[in-house]
Every structure is written in structure tokens, then in C-alpha cells.
Amino acid sequence: MARVLDVPTVLTVQVPKESMTLPDPRRRILRKLFDGTSPGLRTSGVVCLQISTLISMWVSTQSAEASLIPFSKLKISPFHTELEPEKIRVRVSEGLAAPKIRGLDLQLYSGTDASGHRALASSDRLSEWQFHCAGGGVQAKNSTSHQLIRVQGPLSLESPAGFLSLGQRPYRETLIIHPNGSSCEIVNRVDIEKYLDGLVNAEFSSKWSEEAVAAQVIAARTYAYHQIQAMRGPKSARAAGQKASHFDVDSTTRDQVYDGSYREDYRASRSVSRTRGVILKASFNSNLPIKAFYHSTCGGQTELPSQVWGGSHAGFKRSVKCPYCAQSPKAHWELDYKPAEITMLLFQGLKAQGARPFLPRGSTLPIDWISFLSQGSLSRFQVHSLDTSGRANQIAASWKWENRTLDLILPAVKVRDWFGATQMKSTAIQITPEYRAHSGSDLNQVVNFRIAGKGFGHGVGLCQWGAKTMGEQGFKTSDILKLYYPDAILGKAW
Numbered sequence: 001m002a003r004v005l006d007v008p009t010v011l012t013v014q015v016p017k018e019s020m021t022l023p024d025p026r027r028r029i030l031r032k033l034f035d036g037t038s039p040g041l042r043t044s045g046v047v048c049l050q051i052s053t054l055i056s057m058w059v060s061t062q063s064a065e066a067s068l069i070p071f072s073k074l075k076i077s078p079f080h081t082e083l084e085p086e087k088i089r090v091r092v093s094e095g096l097a098a099p100k101i102r103g104l105d106l107q108l109y110s111g112t113d114a115s116g117h118r119a120l121a122s123s124d125r126l127s128e129w130q131f132h133c134a135g136g137g138v139q140a141k142n143s144t145s146h147q148l149i150r151v152q153g154p155l156s157l158e159s160p161a162g163f164l165s166l167g168q169r170p171y172r173e174t175l176i177i178h179p180n181g182s183s184c185e186i187v188n189r190v191d192i193e194k195y196l197d198g199l200v201n202a203e204f205s206s207k208w209s210e211e212a213v214a215a216q217v218i219a220a221r222t223y224a225y226h227q228i229q230a231m232r233g234p235k236s237a238r239a240a241g242q243k244a245s246h247f248d249v250d251s252t253t254r255d256q257v258y259d260g261s262y263r264e265d266y267r268a269s270r271s272v273s274r275t276r277g278v279i280l281k282a283s284f285n286s287n288l289p290i291k292a293f294y295h296s297t298c299g300g301q302t303e304l305p306s307q308v309w310g311g312s313h314a315g316f317k318r319s320v321k322c323p324y325c326a327q328s329p330k331a332h333w334e335l336d337y338k339p340a341e342i343t344m345l346l347f348q349g350l351k352a353q354g355a356r357p358f359l360p361r362g363s364t365l366p367i368d369w370i371s372f373l374s375q376g377s378l379s380r381f382q383v384h385s386l387d388t389s390g391r392a393n394q395i396a397a398s399w400k401w402e403n404r405t406l407d408l409i410l411p412a413v414k415v416r417d418w419f420g421a422t423q424m425k426s427t428a429i430q431i432t433p434e435y436r437a438h439s440g441s442d443l444n445q446v447v448n449f450r451i452a453g454k455g456f457g458h459g460v461g462l463c464q465w466g467a468k469t470m471g472e473q474g475f476k477t478s479d480i481l482k483l484y485y486p487d488a489i490l491g492k493a494w
């Protein structure tokens, strides 16, 4: 792992244009150098390498009769490329009935950006527009002059003079209004580095140690860049069944929490600019960012994404021990549920997902399974199997009804969703039944299930409380990233 923030071990290398037409085998070596870099990098002749890779390539080519390009011809500079950061499209509102946007010297365009368009309207100094969406189009009305504009499809706004204000929150660059039935969906298209400036204090805190903030910023940049590629790239880059979308990330916990530029501060901006363009990727031969998940508190051991969402995820091969998040207020927690409450949550969950209940292997579902849940009593609710990180993988539940028993095996991640992910804070749980204390006719009746858990969140990737503590203990950004993403390496996207 490159210690990018101490000594610049990651370099950008500009290869002279004439070298691109070198005879073999030198061209082969050059191709190897550029393999996995994006088309933009290839045409600009800039590649991002670790010094160790550069030296080993140089040594190996020296021992062969063909040398690569003389070092003197390579323009090498730490951390600098001519590449512009990507723009990210953040959905800041799913649907508003009549949003108002204020700003200085506002310019309105038909479509999603200003390129190639003449402004539909420009208003001097401070102005406000109100929008209504219907029939696949957007109507804009100037609150002062009452000027009216209608477009089919999306409409975009820019303020060359400053911020755009939506719902008291400032946004940089462009706001795009997409008609969605009778409501307006709003997307902020913004330089990814500026997006990160705003994200720091929404997702965590710029007051953490600088090394911990930088680690979290790199994870957030990587996640964002991954989503840009997943949502826009060729079909091959998208997850199965994933359609190209008019936004890349949501501004909620579904992706990363972002409320515009509202909470930017100098500490946040300093950490973002110190790590400009630095991302995590799966290998030197790939320039693709990993999906750098992170979460609040792992509770002692991180989780693999395949255990939570299935499928394979580049750059995640190992779950790791984290001794650093014990100070988190969510390190340990307990919940008590009555059997009827659990039955209700599971019943609603099973019904909402429209799926048949999950049965133990080899058993069949009785036709009256709903009667078991609606009229029977929950006699068993326990962890059935653990995954490799020690979290609950499956939970077994049994109901007794009219002298019969129904057994279901439920995926623990689903059960967590059904209980509410902020209630059942993780799947690192132990479940203990508590029986009726008095002697009576039914000694074995469970009156309460105690769920004792560790951590908060899915547990994949960086543990925020762990990273915070590591920073306080003097660990470097690269140490933190190496612990939580042991199978990824650092690279430079721009």
C-alpha cells in the first residue's frame, strides 16, 4: 500500500508522444503500462504508477536488450495530472411538488446542461424561480417578473456567480430538474471533489484527526467514482439488470449522505484537496475503483460484501479484525422483544417482499402458513448459522399452532431490514429466550427474546469509529485503509 500522504510513492508519469510509436518489444511494455488505464489517460499519455512498479519495470527492461523510455524523457510528478475530476450527479430530492430555487445571475437551460444551448432565461442579481412538473415537462416561473418558461424533458439551472439555493441549502454548479409524474426530481451535478467537501460533515466529521478524515474521504471518493461508472458506463460495467440512470448516487444513506455545500468547512476541504483524485482499486492492471463500502461500527470484525448482498465484489477477499471501535456508543447494544412483536415484524416483512417464506432444506410449506403466524405462538427465534465473520447468517423461527409446528429459516440480513436497520443495528447478534418465571400450566412459554448485538451497520469496508480511533492513536491514512481494505491498492483517478 502506497503511503501516499507521507512520501509520494504514487506518481503520475507523462509518456512522450513519440514513444507511442516505438517498435516492439518496447511498445509491448508501454501497452502493459497503459493496460487498465482509462481511455482518457491513454490519449493524454499520463499514467499513474507506484515508484516500486516503475523501478521494477525499468530494471527488467534494462536487463532485456530493449530499454523502455529513458527516464530523462519521462515527465514525472507526484500527484499531478492535467485530468479534470469527474462530475457526479447526486439526486438531492426524489420528488418535490413546487420547488423554488434562488440564486445570483441564474441561467436556465433546456436539457441537463448548458453545453451547446442558449440560455432560455437569465436573471440579473438575486432571483427566484418556482417549478412545476407535469406530462414529462417542466414549467418555470420567475417569482418577481412572472416570466414563464416551459420545456419538454429536464431543465437545468446554473449560477455563474455563486450558489444555487434549494430549501435553504446551497448547491454548487448545476441543479437539474427532471419531471417525474407530477413531482420534480432534483439532481445536483457537481465536481466530485466539491461533492466530497460537502459530504465530510454529513457522513462523519472534519474534527476527526486529519489522517482519519483523509482515509474516509478516499473511501467516499472511491465509492462515488464506482457509482459513476456503474450508473453510466457500458452495460458490462453495470451490475446485472442495472439500467443507466440520470443520477449516479442518492443523497441519503442509500448511498452517501449529502446536503449540498451547507456543511463545508476548511478542514474538510483541506483533507479533500490533500487526497485529490486518490482512489482504491482492485489491482494495478485495473483502473476501476472498488465499491468502497463503509459503515459506522464493525463491532470487532469486518464483513465481506458477498455475505450481505451476494455476488462477487472486486477488491474484497478478506474480513479483518478491528480492535479499534470499542469506544463507539454502538459497540454493544441490547433489545427486548415479546414473541408477538417479533411475529408481527416477520409477518409484515414476509408479506411486503411478496416472497414465500424460507423453509429448512427438504421441508415443504403448509398451505396454511399464514395461520401459524397470525394465530400461533412463536416458540423459537434463534441464530441458526454464522457466516465467516461470526455474524448471524440465518435465523430460525418456529411457531406452534394446533399441535403442529412451522419452522422457517430466514436470512439474517432480511430480518435486520424487517426489524429496521437502526433498531437491529447489525447482524452480529446473540438471541436469548427468557421464559415465564412462575410455575404454571405452561412452563416453557417464552415471554421475551433478548437480542444482544455488536456494532452498527453492514460491517463491510472501513469502520468509521475504528478509523477515528486509529487516527487518534497516530496511525496514518495508509495504515487505516490497509486495515479495512486489505485487498485494494491506492491509485490516482485524476
Ligand SMILES: [Zn+2]
Pocket: 297, 298, 299, 300, 301, 322, 323, 324, 325, 463, 465, 466
Ligand atoms: Zn471496527
